Amino acid sequence: MSGGADAIRLSPEDNVATVLRPVSAGEDIQVRCGVEVTTLAAADAIPMCHKISLLPIKEGHMVIKYGQSIGEVRAAVGPGRHVHVHNLRSARARAAP
Amino acid sequence: MPGGGGMATFLGFRRADGQVGVRNHLLVLSAGGLTGQTARRVGAALAGAVVVVLPHGSGLVGRDLAVQRRAIAGLATHPNVGACVLLGDNPAVMAQAAADIAPGRRPYECLTLDDCGHDGLALTDRAVRAGARLLRQISRERRSAEPVSALGIGLECGRSDPSSGLVANPLLGLAADWLIDEGGWAVLGETLEWLGAEHLLAGRARTPEAAAAIEGAVLERERIAVAAGLDLLGSNPGPTNIAAGLSTIEEKSLGSIAKSGSRPIEGLLEYGETPRHPGLWTMDASAYAPESLTGFVVSGAQLLLFTTGVGNPYVSALSPTIKLSANPDTCRTLADQLDFDASSVFSGRESLAEAGEALCRRVVAVASGEATWGEITREGDEVLSRFGQAL
Known part of the structure; x- marks a missing residue:
């Protein structure tokens, strides 16, 4: 799966990748998508199996993993950031306004 | 088929009614x-x-x-x-x-x-x-060579982490595809964990009625959560999932449905209902493993495949439950809970296809009598869902 990379982008449409080992802030990591590998600077420390943003994501825009929406960001996120419950929320099962 | 060539078989107990057991x-x-x-x-x-x-x-x-x-x-x-x-x-x-x-x-x-x-x-x-x-x-009954088409398997995940969606659940999908192609059946439950991915399941439904039933079942679970004033964050994904890196129910569901592989979906079963013919089925049921596994067992599944991210000891009492993980830390620390170590795929030492073939061989071995850890340690139980009040 990793093929030597530090993170995996499951689909070319994805704007996040999953890190396959703990990543330190400021580290350059290799992100694999199929056979293609790119380099990304991690802006945050990211625990193993957590998500890192690959692109800038605007407030209210969807986070894409598996080529599908997994929710929306609550505030703008730059590349290389840890994407998790502090800045991402489900777009489903919300109480009626 | 792993092993290659001809109809795949296992050693099972043929019953008077034509069913075949993997245990006696x-x-x-x-x-x-x-x-x-x-x-x-x-x-x-x-x-x-x-x-x-x-x-x-x-x-x-x-x-x-x-x-x-x-x-x-x-x-x-x-x-x-x-x-x-x-x-x-x-x-x-x-x-x-x-x-x-x-x-x-x-x-x-x-x-x-x-x-x-x-x-x-x-x-x-x-x-x-x-x-x-x-x-x-x-005790006088003996095992005989039986086609794997006689098998039904339940597909489960519990205490998942992102390695479940990346590796372990897709491996179950390969095993489900193999069994269905051999003429057996498999069932995917845990309705809430289709939420956010239900369009993908509905798109694989054999009939428009089956597609509508799948989407309707998910919307009903979502309605129950909303009516209860429940924020799914913290309940599903739960605290263990969140700590492991899963952020939303959509993310968990997209990983979860990978267990179902790629074959068409025949229909939506009620809780514990037996499939009417072979193929891939969905079952509308609670996502809590004890209730979910018992639903599969009541439906007649003889074997269960159960992935975990951080570990989960629960197994069925009646149907051998093959536990697997792809998380390298979990595979190391829970070696006597996990029947199948898929961490080699996670770390790139083995391809998903190779591990899928090994898993199918393990299914045949366990169906033929090889004991799972859960059987050896007597971890098994059965828990039936309740839906309303009693008089």
């Missing part, structure tokens, strides 16, 4: 809570007996009553059950159960408190003796 259990089944402790005493007295206690009984109505009846018959005549001692406290329920069990042509004995002067100790004595005779009888 004596089941001690309590059809209510009044005889639960008697069933446990009986099980403790008999080597290898499996005890299942359905803790509810009198006063069940509607869907609960229908599910209870389905469960009693489905468990007593499960393919993995060679014979059953059925204990209860209601002669009318027992008469109904006996009529439901008869077509399964499986040896059984029904005993009620009424037969024994309402004395739990007297019932224990009669049930131990009846169970002993049945155990001797089923």
Whole structure:
């Protein structure tokens, strides 16, 4: 799966990748998508199996993993950031306004 | 097929009704809570007996009553059950159960408190003796080569992390595809964990009715959560999932449905309902593993495949449950919980396809008698879902 990379982008449409080992802030990591590998600077420390943003994501825009929406960001996120419950929320099962 | 060439087979117990078991259990089944402790005493007295206690009984109505009846018959005549001692406290329920069990042509004995002067100790004595005779009888049965098309498997994940969606669940999908192509069946449950991915499942449905049923079942679960004022964050994904890196129900669901592989979906089963023909099915059920696994078992699944991210000891009592993980830390720390280590795929030492073939070989081995850790450590239980109040 990793093929030597530090993170995996499951689909070319994805704007996040999953890190396959703990990543330190400021580290350059290799992100694999199929056979293609790119380099990304991690802006945050990211625990193993957590998500890192690959692109800038605007407030209210969807986070894409598996080529599908997994929710929306609550505030703008730059590349290389840890994407998790502090800045991402489900777009489903919300109480009626 | 792993091993290659010709029809895949395993060594199973062919039953009089044509079903094929992967185990030859004596089941001690309590059809209510009044005889639960008697069933446990009986099980403790008999080597290898499996005890299942359905803790509810009198006063069940509607869907609960229908599910209870389905469960009693489905468990007593499960393919993995060679014979059953059925204990209860209601002669009318027992008469109904006996009529439901008869077509399964499986040896059984029904005993009620009424037969024994309402004395739990007297019932224990009669049930131990009846169970002993049945155990001797089923000990004469032998395994024979049977096609894997006779198998049904339940697909489960529990205490998931992102390695589940990346590796472990796609591996189950490969095993499900293989079994379905061989002519068997597989079932995906945990309805809430389709939320956010239901369009992908519906898109694989064989009929428009099946697609609508899948989407409707998900919307109903979402409605229940919203009506309860529940924020799914913290309940599903739960705290363990969140700590491991899953952020939303959509993310968890997209990983979860990878267990279903890629074949068309025949339809949506009710809780514990038996598939009408081979292929891939969905079951509308709770996402909590104990309830979910028992739904698969009542439907007749002889084997269960259960992925985990951080570890989960739970297994079925009646159907061997193959536990697997792709998380390298979990595979190292829980080596005597996990039956299949898929961490080599996570770390890039093996391809998903290679591990998928190895998993199919393990399915055949366990179906043929190889013990799972959960069987060895007696971790198994059965827990039936409840839907409403009793009278």
